Amino acid sequence: MRSIPVLTNVLLMPNEHVLGPLARQHLYSSYKRFVDSLKFITNDRQALQVSSIWRNAYKDIYRYWGDGEGLDKFAKRHTLVNYYQPFHTLSFNEIISSSAELRPPSSRVVGYTDNWRFCIDCAIEDVEINATPHFHINHQIPGITQCLKHNTPLKTGCLSCGNEWLNLLKIIMPSSSGVCDKCQGNLLTINSYQDDDTHWLQTTSLQLFEGVYSDINLESVQKAYRKWIGIGSRQGVLNLKERKIVRDAQKHLDNHFSLEFYRLFFTNADLKSKQRRVPVLNLYEAAFNEGKFIHPLVHLVLIRCLFGSVENFVENEMHE
Numbered sequence: 001m002r003s004i005p006v007l008t009n010v011l012l013m014p015n016e017h018v019l020g021p022l023a024r025q026h027l028y029s030s031y032k033r034f035v036d037s038l039k040f041i042t043n044d045r046q047a048l049q050v051s052s053i054w055r056n057a058y059k060d061i062y063r064y065w066g067d068g069e070g071l072d073k074f075a076k077r078h079t080l081v082n083y084y085q086p087f088h089t090l091s092f093n094e095i096i097s098s099s100a101e102l103r104p105p106s107s108r109v110v111g112y113t114d115n116w117r118f119c120i121d122c123a124i125e126d127v128e129i130n131a132t133p134h135f136h137i138n139h140q141i142p143g144i145t146q147c148l149k150h151n152t153p154l155k156t157g158c159l160s161c162g163n164e165w166l167n168l169l170k171i172i173m174p175s176s177s178g179v180c181d182k183c184q185g186n187l188l189t190i191n192s193y194q195d196d197d198t199h200w201l202q203t204t205s206l207q208l209f210e211g212v213y214s215d216i217n218l219e220s221v222q223k224a225y226r227k228w229i230g231i232g233s234r235q236g237v238l239n240l241k242e243r244k245i246v247r248d249a250q251k252h253l254d255n256h257f258s259l260e261f262y263r264l265f266f267t268n269a270d271l272k273s274k275q276r277r278v279p280v281l282n283l284y285e286a287a288f289n290e291g292k293f294i295h296p297l298v299h300l301v302l303i304r305c306l307f308g309s310v311e312n313f314v315e316n317e318m319h320e
């Protein structure tokens with residue numbers, strides 16, 4: 001039996017990230033320490049990061065805030081499972097039954113994966129409607145740097161006090177005034193660079209989250225890369241000729257987009273001369289390391305470079 005239920009004025013908004021209500025539960029409770037204010041809800045309350053694909057807290061939050069729609073529908077709407085699943089080694093049901101925390105790979109170097117983000121225009125609208133802003137789930141998709149509704153660059157961590165906005169309980173909620181709630185300093189506006197490729201990548205990321213590409217799977221993706229490169233499946237070492245083919249394809253991948261594109265989506269692009277453009281953008285690994293879970297953003301960059309669109313990629317796969 002639960003002795004004290006969640007506060008009745010804390011709601012999960014229809015488009016909110018699953019962890020959002022925990023921050024308000026803490027804010028509106030009389031407890032000073034968040035471990036106390038959340039103890040009725042979940043034991044899994046350390047490091048409330050935006051990027052976890054799955055963790056026990058999600059199931060606990062569903063128990064309190066799910067509206068009886070079923071855990072799978074809840075997960076599709078309030079978590080990033082749909083975004084990660086097509087490239088994951090686990091099926092959707094395996095992910096949402098996991099009792100271990102599932103983290104994305106390379107999250108510190110890929111497209112704001114770990115930073116809580118918000119749109120100031122959405123925050124202003126939310127205040128008008130609900131009296132309080134909240135973190136929208138679609139702004140938390142990796143690589144999303146602007147609000148696709150308002151076309152404005154998203155904001156994240158504080159420039160003055162250095163709060164990077166990694167842990168929800170150090171932020172609580174977005175600020176509709178655009179300044180840091182702690183120190184009143186200016187919040188960081190995310191790089192506003194845009195071109196056709198960034199636009200494609202961001203709208204496709206949103207479609208992934210919406211489940212449009214749920215029939216894609218890691219095996220077919222890797223097969224398509226190998227077919228494009230012109231070397232079939234192989235477990236062993238590539239010979240000299242094949243290595244040159246992969247090297248040339250990698251060079252193509254490293255120079256296909258504008259420099260700003262790589263720098264927008266990867267925090268370590270061009271950091272070391274003579275290295276690849278971006279260490280995680282590794283065509284060999286993506287194509288030949290069978291069954292390896294690589295960040296979806298890396299796959300999307302590859303699909304854009306090699307096939308132009310997901311539709312072309314799927315077509316290429318269908319007509320074997």
Ligand SMILES: [Zn+2]
Nearest residue numbers: 119122147150
């Ligand atoms: Zn917006």
Ligand SMILES: [Zn+2]
Nearest residue numbers: 158161180183
């Ligand atoms: Zn601050």
